Amino acid sequence: MNGFIVVARLGDGLYRVTTDGWPALWVRRTLRRDAECAATGAELHKGERHYGPVGNMMYRFRRLSTDFVEGRRE
Numbered sequence: 001m002n003g004f005i006v007v008a009r010l011g012d013g014l015y016r017v018t019t020d021g022w023p024a025l026w027v028r029r030t031l032r033r034d035a036e037c038a039a040t041g042a043e044l045h046k047g048e049r050h051y052g053p054v055g056n057m058m059y060r061f062r063r064l065s066t067d068f069v070e071g072r073r074e
Contacts (some may be wrong), residue, residue, distance in 0.1 A: 004039040006069055019062075025054040026064065040061035049056055053073065 007016040013028035030054055035044045042065050044050050052063040 019059060026051040027054055035063045037065040039064055039068045
């Protein structure tokens, strides 16, 4: 289990995601530096689109791949 549950799509590029038992809004944006998807471990590269949480919570530096959040599977 990865600890991230995509609860609902609220709009284009806006999702409600629960992690560690807490729901939060996650928005699609562009990476400023290389990172790793917190849910899958996939590499995320600078300039790629990804999802990040809105707000100043403990997991504010975590990133999620668009494939994980939007439900696409390779």
